[in-house]
Amino acid sequence: MEVFRNNGVLEISEIDPFLAELLRQIPASTNPESVPAAEQRLFSPPAGPNEKELCAEWKIYVEPELRRLFQTATETVEADLGQLAESEKPFANSALRIPHEHSEAWLSALNQARLAIAAKYDFTEAELCDHYRSPIGSRRDLSLFQVNFYGFLQEFILREMECGNSPAPEK
Amino acid sequence: MQVFPEIISAVETPEVAEETKEALDLPWNVVVHNDPVNLMSYVTMVFQKVFGYPKEKAELHMLEVHRKGRSILWSGVRERAELFVQQLHGYLLLATIERTI
Numbered sequence: 001m002e003v004f005r006n007n008g009v010l011e012i013s014e015i016d017p018f019l020a021e022l023l024r025q026i027p028a029s030t031n032p033e034s035v036p037a038a039e040q041r042l043f044s045p046p047a048g049p050n051e052k053e054l055c056a057e058w059k060i061y062v063e064p065e066l067r068r069l070f071q072t073a074t075e076t077v078e079a080d081l082g083q084l085a086e087s088e089k090p091f092a093n094s095a096l097r098i099p100h101e102h103s104e105a106w107l108s109a110l111n112q113a114r115l116a117i118a119a120k121y122d123f124t125e126a127e128l129c130d131h132y133r134s135p136i137g138s139r140r141d142l143s144l145f146q147v148n149f150y151g152f153l154q155e156f157i158l159r160e161m162e163c164g165n166s167p168a169p170e171k
Numbered sequence: 172m173q174v175f176p177e178i179i180s181a182v183e184t185p186e187v188a189e190e191t192k193e194a195l196d197l198p199w200n201v202v203v204h205n206d207p208v209n210l211m212s213y214v215t216m217v218f219q220k221v222f223g224y225p226k227e228k229a230e231l232h233m234l235e236v237h238r239k240g241r242s243i244l245w246s247g248v249r250e251r252a253e254l255f256v257q258q259l260h261g262y263l264l265l266a267t268i269e270r271t272i
Contacts (some may be wrong), residue, residue: 125207
């Protein structure tokens with residue numbers, strides 16, 4: 001897999017079918033429904049238990065806004081991922097182009113997915129730092145690989161955003 | 172002698188009333204808590220965007236969160252603190268608003 005920037009578009013080329021499948025799973029992975037730990041992490045309380053009124057108001061007024069915000073980001077990513085379905089050959093490598101203006105939506109969706117998966121499997125900090133673990137051992141190992149792969153993409157998008165915001169070098 | 176701010180605000184100008192209200196409300200802290208999943212570079216970027224901090228200051232706060240488990244990012248009136256916490260939750264950081272006293 002190769003990642004580079006081309007005319008304001010982030011291009012990910014030579015994506016093998018395994019990684020393409022992990023990318024396709026981003027929208028579904030952002031959904032915290034049926035996993036209380038994930039729901040709790042994505043919609044954490046805004047204050048301690050003593051601030052009951054504040055927390056109750058937050059649930060009514062702010063949480064729906066946050067759900068809409070996260071949903072919009074996921075829909076943008078889902079639309080971009082439509083490019084991965086265009087390949088005619090089932091086992092061919094594919095490519096993905098992410099417009100610069102979709103960067104924030106990708107960061108959000110990748111983060112939602114990483115947090116939801118990590119909460120679901122209750123990964124420890126040591127596990128999350130173990131980047132050399134085999135992804136083939138179990139479903140848990142595969143999910144850990146997924147979290148780290150999405151993290152790698154986040155790092156790359158962040159670096160590209162930073163480069164895009166930096167002034168051009170003086171000649 | 173006990174002073175009732177509501178009565179005072181009814182006879183004074185709105186500007187003074189607002190100042191009194193804010194003075195009584197001060198201060199609340201915006202606290203960000205450690206999270207092993209969020210990337211350090213991502214957290215730094217969020218602090219820059221939400222608070223307008225330069226990268227160096229944002230990194231110092233990010234490291235404080237990482238090493239000490241929490242960092243106070245901002246202190247001030249409740250409404251503004253709530254807005255900051257809402258923005259931080261929009262970026263999926265673990266953030267809370269806390270009274271300082």
